[in-house]
Amino acid sequence: MSGEAQLIDALRKGDEEAFRELVREYQPSLVRIARIYVPTQAAAEDVAAETWLGVLKGLDRFEGRSSLRTWIFRILTNIAKTRAVRDGRTLPFSAMQEPGRVPEAAVDADRFLDPEHPRWPGHWAVKPEAWPEDALLAAETRERLAEAIEALPATQRAVISLRDIEGWSSEEVRNALDLSETNQRVLLHRARSKVRAALESYLQEDTA
Amino acid sequence: MTVYAEQLSCQELVELVTDYLEGALSEEETVRFESHIGRCDGCQAYLEQIRQTVALSGRLSAGVLSPEAERALLDAFRDWRSS
Ligand SMILES: [Zn+2]
Numbered sequence: 001m002s003g004e005a006q007l008i009d010a011l012r013k014g015d016e017e018a019f020r021e022l023v024r025e026y027q028p029s030l031v032r033i034a035r036i037y038v039p040t041q042a043a044a045e046d047v048a049a050e051t052w053l054g055v056l057k058g059l060d061r062f063e064g065r066s067s068l069r070t071w072i073f074r075i076l077t078n079i080a081k082t083r084a085v086r087d088g089r090t091l092p093f094s095a096m097q098e099p100g101r102v103p104e105a106a107v108d109a110d111r112f113l114d115p116e117h118p119r120w121p122g123h124w125a126v127k128p129e130a131w132p133e134d135a136l137l138a139a140e141t142r143e144r145l146a147e148a149i150e151a152l153p154a155t156q157r158a159v160i161s162l163r164d165i166e167g168w169s170s171e172e173v174r175n176a177l178d179l180s181e182t183n184q185r186v187l188l189h190r191a192r193s194k195v196r197a198a199l200e201s202y203l204q205e206d207t208a
Numbered sequence: 209m210t211v212y213a214e215q216l217s218c219q220e221l222v223e224l225v226t227d228y229l230e231g232a233l234s235e236e237e238t239v240r241f242e243s244h245i246g247r248c249d250g251c252q253a254y255l256e257q258i259r260q261t262v263a264l265s266g267r268l269s270a271g272v273l274s275p276e277a278e279r280a281l282l283d284a285f286r287d288w289r290s291s
Contacts, residue, residue: 014285014289016282016285016286016289019281019282019285020278020282023273023278023281024273024278027273027277028273045277049277049280049281049284052281052284053284053288056284056285056288057288105223106222106223106225107219107222107254109219112217112218112219115217115219121217122217122218122219122220123217123218123219123250124218124248124250124251127249127250127253128250128253128254128257129253130253130256131257131260136260136264141264142264142267142268145261145264145265145268146268149265149268160265164261164262164265164266165265165266165268167266170230185226185227185230185232188226188230189223189225189226189227192225192226192258192261192262193222193225193226193258195261195265196257196258196261199257199260199261199264200257
């Protein structure tokens with residue numbers, strides 16, 4: 001029996017420890033993804049709790065045709081979407097499916113020389129400087145980083161959180177969020193670019 | 209021999225960083241990207257900052273479940289088990 005089949009077997013037999021482990025592993029990701037659809041952290045936690053009830057209810061019918069993870073996230077997105085519709089919220093699908101339609105620069109244009117510059121077109125006008133290692137590792141820098149991620153649009157926040165905080169592969173993120181390869185990359189690019197810019201402005205103000 | 213028909217500007221390069229790190233550039237684009245990085249300390253610093261941003265994100269805690277929330281879920285589990 002695979003590890004996953006064993007886990008499902010344990011859950012069906014009512015093994016509380018197995019359930020506790022599962023909840024600890026998935027809850028942060030569930031809440032993050034729920035946040036794409038609902039406006040507050042509290043509402044996202046409600047959606048996650050409701051998801052676990054759905055998981056328990058469906059456990060006996062789960063046939064293992066998809067992975068447990070995929071199945072759990074499908075339950076979550078169904079609940080979150082239903083709730084968003086009930087609350088009269090617009091689903092973020094248009095933004096999810098076509099993030100490239102509205103262009104966004106990774107770095108402000110004024111950091112570069114004019115594209116028509118005779119000698120150095122599009123070259124850095126103000127070059128990035130190496131970040132001081134000790135400041136980078138400071139707890140306050142991590143707080144700024146967390147704030148910058150929190151300030152992102154929901155879809156970008158979900159992608160960077162799953163990829164870079166939780167270490168999911170791009171394929172896992174694409175499946176959970178139903179994104180194309182290109183769109184996943186565009187969202188990740190925008191998110192990382194903005195977070196880098198936020199860190200840069202913080203670390204520079206620190207050394208200036 | 210590879211022909212560097214068009215060299216990348218720094219402004220173009222920063223838009224390709226994620227594609228580069230994701231392995232989504234063609235072989236030719238990868239050569240153009242790396243040859244620019246090799247002779248531009250500004251872009252080298254930029255790429256390093258993106259890598260540091262990713263690494264630092266990985267050190268953020270993934271978020272923890274509050275004891276109350278965990279207790280509520282375990283209660284739900286016991287209800288389910290006894291039903
Ligand atoms: Zn450059």
